[in-house]
Amino acid sequence: MVKNLGFCSLWYWFLIIIVVHIFLPKAHSQESPSYLGFVSNATEFPSEDYYDYIIVGGGTAGCPLATTLSEKYRVLVLERGGVPYGMRNLMTQDGFLTALTDVDANDSPAQAFISEEGVPNARGRVLGGSSAINAGFYSRADQEFYAKSGIDWDLNLVNQSYEWVESAIVFRPELKNWQSVVRDGLLEAGVDPYNGFSLDHEVGTKVGGSTFDSNGRRYSAADLLSYANPANIIVAVHATVERVLLASSTAYYGSKQAAIGVVFRDRLGQYHHAMVRGRGEIFLCAGALGSPHLLLLSGIGPRPYLSSWGIPAVHHLPYVGQFMYDNPRNSITIVPPIPLDHSLIQVVGITSSGAYLEAASNIIHPAFVTDPSFPMHLTVATLMEKIIGPLSFGSLRLASTDVSMNPIVRFNYFSSPADLQKCVNGTRMIAEVLRTRSMEDFRFPQLFGGGAFRYVGPALPADMSDDSLLGNFCRRTVSTIWHYHGGCLVGKVVDPKLRVIGIESLRVVDGSVFTLSPGTNPQASLLMLGRHLGLQILRERL
Ligand SMILES: Cc1cc2nc3c(=O)[nH]c(=O)nc-3n(C[C@H](O)[C@H](O)[C@H](O)COP(=O)(O)OP(=O)(O)OC[C@H]3O[C@@H](n4cnc5c(N)ncnc54)[C@H](O)[C@@H]3O)c2cc1C
Ligand SMILES: *[C@@H]1O[C@H](CO)[C@@H](O)[C@H](O)[C@H]1NC(C)=O
Ligand SMILES: *[C@@H]1O[C@H](CO)[C@@H](O)[C@H](O)[C@H]1NC(C)=O
Ligand SMILES: *[C@@H]1O[C@H](CO)[C@@H](O)[C@H](O)[C@H]1NC(C)=O
Numbered sequence: 001m002v003k004n005l006g007f008c009s010l011w012y013w014f015l016i017i018i019v020v021h022i023f024l025p026k027a028h029s030q031e032s033p034s035y036l037g038f039v040s041n042a043t044e045f046p047s048e049d050y051y052d053y054i055i056v057g058g059g060t061a062g063c064p065l066a067t068t069l070s071e072k073y074r075v076l077v078l079e080r081g082g083v084p085y086g087m088r089n090l091m092t093q094d095g096f097l098t099a100l101t102d103v104d105a106n107d108s109p110a111q112a113f114i115s116e117e118g119v120p121n122a123r124g125r126v127l128g129g130s131s132a133i134n135a136g137f138y139s140r141a142d143q144e145f146y147a148k149s150g151i152d153w154d155l156n157l158v159n160q161s162y163e164w165v166e167s168a169i170v171f172r173p174e175l176k177n178w179q180s181v182v183r184d185g186l187l188e189a190g191v192d193p194y195n196g197f198s199l200d201h202e203v204g205t206k207v208g209g210s211t212f213d214s215n216g217r218r219y220s221a222a223d224l225l226s227y228a229n230p231a232n233i234i235v236a237v238h239a240t241v242e243r244v245l246l247a248s249s250t251a252y253y254g255s256k257q258a259a260i261g262v263v264f265r266d267r268l269g270q271y272h273h274a275m276v277r278g279r280g281e282i283f284l285c286a287g288a289l290g291s292p293h294l295l296l297l298s299g300i301g302p303r304p305y306l307s308s309w310g311i312p313a314v315h316h317l318p319y320v321g322q323f324m325y326d327n328p329r330n331s332i333t334i335v336p337p338i339p340l341d342h343s344l345i346q347v348v349g350i351t352s353s354g355a356y357l358e359a360a361s362n363i364i365h366p367a368f369v370t371d372p373s374f375p376m377h378l379t380v381a382t383l384m385e386k387i388i389g390p391l392s393f394g395s396l397r398l399a400s401t402d403v404s405m406n407p408i409v410r411f412n413y414f415s416s417p418a419d420l421q422k423c424v425n426g427t428r429m430i431a432e433v434l435r436t437r438s439m440e441d442f443r444f445p446q447l448f449g450g451g452a453f454r455y456v457g458p459a460l461p462a463d464m465s466d467d468s469l470l471g472n473f474c475r476r477t478v479s480t481i482w483h484y485h486g487g488c489l490v491g492k493v494v495d496p497k498l499r500v501i502g503i504e505s506l507r508v509v510d511g512s513v514f515t516l517s518p519g520t521n522p523q524a525s526l527l528m529l530g531r532h533l534g535l536q537i538l539r540e541r542l
Pocket of ligand 1: 062079100123126133135136242285286483
């Protein structure tokens with residue numbers, strides 16, 4: 001009898017366990033990501049070890065590349081930042097501004113830098129890279145990009161790679177109120193047709209994808225690591241690569257230099273060597289600032305310049321750090337008479353006159369507001385333009401031989417008159433959107449005899465017909481949309497397969513190889529790029 005009872009209660013618990021398993025599947029989305037199983041601190045690494053592939057920078061292009069290569073080969077990822085999982089502001093859509101402005105700590109995930117023209121900017125310093133600190137808008141490259149970028153694309157693999165990324169980390173957003181107002185305004189202003197929700201690049205107005213899910217939880221390149229082969233991949237965080245080790249291997253490569261490993265430092269300041277074996281390679285995926293920076297520190301760059309820093313020049317490559325581009329962003333911000341939802345970019349207007357229009361609405365922390373008449377919880381609405389394919393460019397220089405110090409960067413915004421004309425065109429388009437019926441509700445009836453916008457920061461010039469006034473507005477209000485690129489251009493520093501010209505076993509795979517920023521916003525193409533190159537390499541080695 002007693003035995004039977006015991007048997008029954010066993011079944012009873014068994015049933016409960018089954019019920020729990022059936023009805024709590026949602027709990028899985030809150031679980032820690034499986035990539036954490038192969039991430040460890042650099043301090044735990046041996047002083048020397050061997051790998052097939054070493055990826056420097058666990059960022060937007062680096063993570064999908066590492067995941068793909070791990071299918072067949074032993075891969076090491078070295079990331080100077082920590083793990084994004086568990087950082088609340090970083091992992092949520094409404095934490096975007098807080099995470100971006102929290103740059104106090106030496107190891108904050110958003111590393112601030114200011115370009116020489118005085119424009120504040122940021123770079124990711126965390127697993128996932130800038131995809132872990134960005135605004136999450138996701139849109140594929142324009143068709144022209146493939147031809148103009150000079151990269152050896154396989155267009156079938158391109159689509160396959162986008163689809164792989166999208167099935168893992170891209171969502172269809174729920175439109176917030178300011179975004180739908182802007183969508184309607186763009187259409188009224190003639191940025192048509194309406195293409196609905198689309199990941200493709202088409203002239204007109206559309207809703208793009210997002211790397212935030214419907215709960216506002218962020219997904220990033222780091223989440224692509226969860227698809228890696230756990231037996232073949234190791235990710236070191238707080239691992240700062242200081243330089244690439246080069247050796248001349250006359251026996252095999254003739255007189256060429258070859259990359260044979262990297263030196264990285266852990267949090268305690270200890271040095272480690274990671275070396276490649278066999279037909280292995282090293283990939284610099286450290287971003288548009290990080291990769292040219294590392295090439296220079298490794299002795300690959302303009303010889304006289306390296307000598308002036310006392311860096312032994314191993315290979316003279318004059319264009320390392322040259323051709324740095326940043327698409328200027330100009331915007332207006334208004335205080336709406338009605339409260340707005342918080343929103344990052346969800347809608348884009350793709351014009352054929354040189355600019356993309358995007359929008360955001362933010363709940364501003366009182367600390368950022370200087371006007372005492374503003375209410376405590378102020379929402380502001382922003383309408384911005386990004387110019388397409390700037391011709392203006394600048395360069396990157398060392399500030400120090402310490403890799404943790406930002407290099408000095410300048411972009412020479414609007415040094416090309418064509419760029420200024422695109423901005424003038426985009427500014428007129430902003431004015432046209434503001435004039436539409438969709439914007440009526442955002443005017444203050446009692447202001448200036450009725451119907452004026454209440455601006456925070458600069459307003460549009462009163463006379464929109466005067467190109468020179470508009471040009472002044474563009475120069476005076478220039479900021480960044482963080483799509484800076486260049487420094488290791490295809491054809492100048494790397495070949496179409498992204499191999500560093502003149503060096504064996506070394507490639508650069510990130511935004512530094514682009515002359516043009518792909519599509520309206522670049523992250524889709526950078527995520528695709530990592531997967532695409534990984535698949536090409538797997539195929540070639542078969
Ligand atoms: C604030 C912000 C908002 C943005 N919003 C959007 C958006 O909404 N949509 C969009 O498409 N794009 C957006 N972008 C742009 C986009 O995120 C970037 O262009 C893209 O992520 C860059 O990818 P990457 O692979 O070139 O470099 P990153 O993703 O920056 O990767 C570089 C990685 O290398 C690491 N690293 C650097 N140096 C070293 C070293 N010496 N040792 C070890 N590791 C190193 C870095 O820590 C980083 O993780 C935004 C960018 C920012 C900064
Ligand atoms: C790495 O070390 C830091 C403390 O230095 C710790 O907070 C963190 O959890 C560690 N991360 C991993 C992945 O071991
Ligand atoms: C890739 O997908 C796009 C749509 O996103 C399509 O227009 C294009 O034809 C496709 N290319 C190939 C080679 O399949
Ligand atoms: C600016 O707009 C005008 C009128 O739409 C157009 O003719 C011109 O090509 C545009 N300029 C640029 C640089 O795109």
